[in-house]
Amino acid sequence: MNASPLPLPEVLISEVGPRDGLQSIARVMPTADKLRWIDALHAAGLREIEVGSFVPARLLPQMADVAEVVAHALTLPGLTVMALVPNLRGAEAALAAGVHKLTLPVSASTAHSLANVRKTPLEMIEALRSIAELRDERAPGVRIEAGISTAFGCTIEGRVSEDAVIRLAAQAIAAGADESGLSDTTGMGNPAQVKRLFTRLRAEIGEHAGAAHLHNTRGLGLANCLAAFEAGVRVFDSSLAGLGGCPYAPGASGNVVTEDLVFMFEAMGVRTGVDLPRLMRSREVLQQSLAGEPLYGHTPQAGLPLGFVSA
């Protein structure tokens, strides 16, 4: 469609702020602001955005307008429009709305899975199977991602078996997911573990290995992303201004900050396709719409280094 003269990005930054960020904040961002924000992210060069989740509005009023947000995002050229679905019913609505990609959280920790979606991990695999069948029937072009959450540890169970994580990812692919990534939902991961698990994941499911969704809870977000990159991962979830992802306290954000992640890769000479100054300016939407909400990110505060050249 677009025979762009620009070299292709070497990593894909998958922005999760409009879903993961907004669902962690009590107040509801007005739909018009969501659309402005998504437009700004797209204009900065982001090509995959998780725009919302298809969950009952009584549970997450922040996501009540998700179909409208999806409809707008679908008009942006070259953008992969993603949404989270917790179950078959959510998947039906998401497919009806026309999303390009579904993501389903499958927790490796039974305790977390029950607390989060009231299903065991294997029940989630069965839900995934039904969703994949529905997709095959109604919209075979739509991709399904299974994000293995609590893959690096659980706040309820503590350590999570690495074998169980890898087995679950393989089961997700066998049940019909196109890709399976690993999520450090609780910010417990470390670079050695991240490298080991993603290496095992690629050995187990090959090209179906999906995104690294890593958190900055203990400050290791970027170090963990670097470790994942070294293990061959090329898709990274992150959130503008580090919005969302279970923040514990000011300064201890949850999600990896998109601005810092893009800075790291571009400074290393790894192309992200993202215009960093423009990305940083897109924080203005958040500053206006979520005034008072803590916005994270070191690079936006320090500015780009003198003589900085993007990759």
Place this chain on the structure above:
Amino acid sequence: MNASPLPLPEVLISEVGPRDGLQSIARVMPTADKLRWIDALHAAGLREIEVGSFVPARLLPQMADVAEVVAHALTLPGLTVMALVPNLRGAEAALAAGVHKLTLPVSASTAHSLANVRKTPLEMIEALRSIAELRDERAPGVRIEAGISTAFGCTIEGRVSEDAVIRLAAQAIAAGADESGLSDTTGMGNPAQVKRLFTRLRAEIGEHAGAAHLHNTRGLGLANCLAAFEAGVRVFDSSLAGLGGCPYAPGASGNVVTEDLVFMFEAMGVRTGVDLPRLMRSREVLQQSLAGEPLYGHTPQAGLPLGFVSA
């Protein structure tokens, strides 16, 4: 002296807070608080501390009590007591005070060097030569470290030649330094560059290759430490609570945070010899003595993960 049954640490965390941290803060920490802080750091297992700098008190009143601080630190068993000296006069005073190790900043950027110490890089190499001669004469057991500052970029000159950095480190060793490390004074480094430069440094000066002194200005501090570790570096400078090191804005601390660095290594299974809960409790001295000063660190805010086992 101490035939400890504990396995030796695999990395050495060199705490720079009492020097780098305090000199960046306008107010003067009372001597008694400095001693309490150093005691707490030592009790947590840190075995190298940069306790101050030997500079004229009219320039840095924060360091006026450095000889007294050194005298106290020398009483702590197993501790390498380090001090920064900018010139021969400082070195004379430091040697007279009995430090175990001197560190001299040698900037790779001429503009930064002139602004910082009013000498060109080569004039600093000559100063280093005089200091090494003095050391040989008066205290041959004392080690000298040359920290190559602005090694990853300069806020005045922008990019800094990597060849010049490596050449300068080699000149420092030839002039009598025992070790030469690289400092990301300006927080401009990225993991690819850190790995490349430390690999070159080791190829050039072998076992004389010294510490990684990396900053978190743009959030890449730990990712850069990981890259340095992968390049074979085993000594890391950092600062409790990220104190000091040219902070730009709240949340954008300068120095790598010791607590987060220790957490990263211990979680990876790399022994630091540091008792992490005790290290985190040592922040109390700063909270009391420097009330109102921003203290950084994600791990102290989030706490250790459930089931965490140190290396």
